[in-house]
Structures are given as structure tokens and as C-alpha cells.
Amino acid sequence: MISQTHPRYAPDLMAGQVALVTGSGSGMGRATALEMAGCGARLALFARRSEPLEETAEMIRARGGDAFVVPGDTRDEDTIEAAMLKIKDHYGQLDVLVNNAGGQYIAAARDITNKGFEAVIRNNLIGSWQMTRAAADHFMFERGGSVVFVTAISARTALTGFTHTVAARAGVTGMMKTLAAEWGEYGIRLNCVAPGTIKTDALGRYPITSEQWQMLNRSVLNRMGTAEDISGMIIYLASRLGGFITGEDVYVDGGETLHLGHDARDMINPELFEQRKRGDGKE
Numbered sequence: 001m002i003s004q005t006h007p008r009y010a011p012d013l014m015a016g017q018v019a020l021v022t023g024s025g026s027g028m029g030r031a032t033a034l035e036m037a038g039c040g041a042r043l044a045l046f047a048r049r050s051e052p053l054e055e056t057a058e059m060i061r062a063r064g065g066d067a068f069v070v071p072g073d074t075r076d077e078d079t080i081e082a083a084m085l086k087i088k089d090h091y092g093q094l095d096v097l098v099n100n101a102g103g104q105y106i107a108a109a110r111d112i113t114n115k116g117f118e119a120v121i122r123n124n125l126i127g128s129w130q131m132t133r134a135a136a137d138h139f140m141f142e143r144g145g146s147v148v149f150v151t152a153i154s155a156r157t158a159l160t161g162f163t164h165t166v167a168a169r170a171g172v173t174g175m176m177k178t179l180a181a182e183w184g185e186y187g188i189r190l191n192c193v194a195p196g197t198i199k200t201d202a203l204g205r206y207p208i209t210s211e212q213w214q215m216l217n218r219s220v221l222n223r224m225g226t227a228e229d230i231s232g233m234i235i236y237l238a239s240r241l242g243g244f245i246t247g248e249d250v251y252v253d254g255g256e257t258l259h260l261g262h263d264a265r266d267m268i269n270p271e272l273f274e275q276r277k278r279g280d281g282k283e
């Protein structure tokens with residue numbers, strides 16, 4: 001059995017299950033794969049670059065778990081089909097799919113070209129659909145399963161600078177709910193996890209500093225999220241713990257989307273009100 005340093009879930013929570021995690025060479029995908037392996041799941045690791053996936057696989061194996069690398073691109077049906085066949089051959093089953101792979105670039109809406117908009121829709125919405133459709137066709141229509149989509153807080157709020165991905169992620173949420181309604185009869189549960197601002201290496205790929213990310217982050221808990229904040233919820237939903245949950249959209253955002261704008265406490269405190277007017281308030 002795999003060793004876990006600080007287990008949150010029982011080491012046999014996912015025993016006997018096979019999970020495919022997309023984007024598992026880094027960030028939240030890697031954290032999810034590692035923790036699922038710690039819960040007894042056998043892992044299929046999917047992303048475009050093999051090297052980071054092999055690193056994740058090595059980390060899992062070093063702790064006594066079972067992991068298998070299936071390189072591919074969620075936008076490319078041929079690589080998805082090849083991955084499903086390899087999983088069938090290697091494990092003979094697939095019980096859990098985590099659609100975590102994705103990404104976009106920051107741009108003001110007026111600077112987003114049609115081609116750029118479409119590229120982000122392909123990477124985040126169409127890719128997730130293709131993976132889900134293939135997993136259902138190959139495995140889940142027969143024996144049920146669980147699908148978790150990693151989206152963003154954008155199904156609940158506007159996110160300026162991210163119009164294309166807001167459209168894509170809100171699309172994923174709508175798709176997830178409709179599939180949940182249609183596929184319940186096959187024993188397939190589908191849910192979304194919507195992360196707030198999560199401190200992963202990916203944030204470093206944007207042209208803004210970590211200090212600027214801190215400023216953009218509006219969590220009421222006064223910190224950024226961690227990859228493990230997200231993996232815990234993914235596992236809850238994917239495993240039998242979430243066995244009666246389907247069609248849900250769970251926000252793991254430290255309260256980032258609670259903000260309504262004005263803080264009435266400032267209005268009844270002249271000092272805070274003056275601070276707010278000067279722009280040096282707590283926000």
C-alpha cells in the first residue's frame with residue numbers, strides 16, 4: 001500500500017479503482033494524482049509532455065503506488081483514442097476521469113482575435129468534452145464512473161482579461177449539468193470544482209508578478225489556495241464519499257466570489273471610510 005505522510009482520506013478509499021487525470025504533470029493535476037494514489041487508486045497520467053508525467057509517475061511509484069503514462073492532447077481525438085486503448089490494455093478499466101488540463105492567456109476582450117478565442121474554447125471546453133465522451137464510450141456507459149471537471153470561478157462571476165476562458169469554463173459547467181442529467185441512468189456522476197486563485201507554477205507563466213497575483217486574489221481567507229486545497233475536493237467528489245452528488249459545481253475559492261463590492265462596516269466607521277476613499281483600505 002502507498003505511504004502517505006499526512007493522509008486526509010482512508011488509504012483504501014479508492015482501492016480497486018483506476019483514475020485518469022489530465023494535466024497531471026504539474027500543479028493541481030499532479031497533486032490530485034498523488035493523493036488519489038495515496039487513496040489506493042491506480043493512475044493513468046495524461047498530458048502533452050511525457051517528461052513531467054514520468055516525474056509524477058516516479059513519485060507515485062516511489063511511494064508504492066501504480067501509475068501509467070499516456071501522453072496526449074485533449075484537443076486531438078486520435079491521441080485520446082490511443083490513450084483509451086492503452087488504458088484498456090494496461091488496466092482493463094477506468095472508473096474516474098479528472099478533466100483538469102487547460103489554460104489560456106490574459107488579454108483584454110478587444111484584443112482577442114477570433115482565432116485566439118477559438119483556441120481557448122478548444123483547449124478548455126472541447127478538450128474536456130472529447131475526453132469525457134471517449135471515457136464514457138470506452139468504459140463508463142458499461143460500468144458507470146465519475147467525472148470531475150476543473151473549471152474556474154467564472155461560471156459565477158465576470159473575470160476581466162479572461163473573456164474567452166470565462167466562456168469556455170461556463171460552457172463546461174453547463175455541459176456537466178446536462179450530462180449529469182442524461183447519464184445518471186448509466187451510473188455516471190459528473191461534477192465541477194471551480195478553483196479560486198491557486199498558487200501553482202502556472203501563475204508564473206503569466207506576465208504578472210506574484211505580488212500582483214496577491215492583489216488580484218480576493219479570498220476572504222487572506223491567502224491564495226494550494227493545489228491540495230483543490231485535490232481534496234476533487235477526490236471527495238470522485239470517490240464514494242460523493243456517491244450521491246452529481247451535477248454540482250463546487251467553488252473552492254477561499255470566498256473569493258463572496259465579494260459584493262461595498263463594505264457597510266466602512267460606512268459606519270469614519271476612519272475606515274476615509275481610508276477607503278484614499279484607496280489604502282484593506283482591499
Ligand SMILES: CCCCC/C=C/C(=O)SCCNC(=O)CCNC(=O)[C@H](O)C(C)(C)COP(=O)(O)OP(=O)(O)OC[C@H]1O[C@@H](n2cnc3c(N)ncnc32)[C@H](O)[C@@H]1OP(=O)(O)O
Nearest residue numbers: 102103104105113115116119120123152162165202203205
Ligand atoms: C480563469 C482564470 C483564473 C485565473 C488564474 C488562472 C490560472 C491558470 O489558468 S493557470 C494556466 C496558465 N496558462 C498556461 O499554461 C498557458 C496556456 N495557454 C496555452 O496553452 C495556449 O496559449 C492556448 C492553448 C490558449 C492557445 O494555444 P494554441 O491552440 O496552440 O494556439 P496558437 O498558439 O496557435 O494561437 C492561436 C491564436 O491564439 C492567440 N494567442 C495564443 N496565445 C496568445 C498569447 N499568449 N497572447 C495573445 N494571443 C494569444 C493568437 O490570436 C493566436 O493566433 P496567431 O496570432 O495567429 O498566432
Ligand SMILES: NC(=O)C1=CN([C@@H]2O[C@H](COP(=O)(O)OP(=O)(O)OC[C@H]3O[C@@H](n4cnc5c(N)ncnc54)[C@H](OP(=O)(O)O)[C@@H]3O)[C@@H](O)[C@H]2O)C=CC1
Nearest residue numbers: 023026027028047048049073074101102103197198200202
Ligand atoms: N492556478 C490557478 O489559479 C487556476 C487554474 N485553473 C485551471 O486549473 C487547471 C490546472 O491548473 P494548474 O495546475 O494551475 O496549471 P498547470 O499549467 O500546472 O497544469 C495544466 C496542465 O494541463 C496540461 N495541458 C494543457 N493543455 C493541454 C492539452 N491540450 N492536452 C493535454 N494536456 C494539457 C499541461 O501539461 P502539458 O503542457 O504537458 O500538456 C499542464 O500540466 C487548468 O485547467 C487551469 O487553467 C483555474 C482557475 C485558477
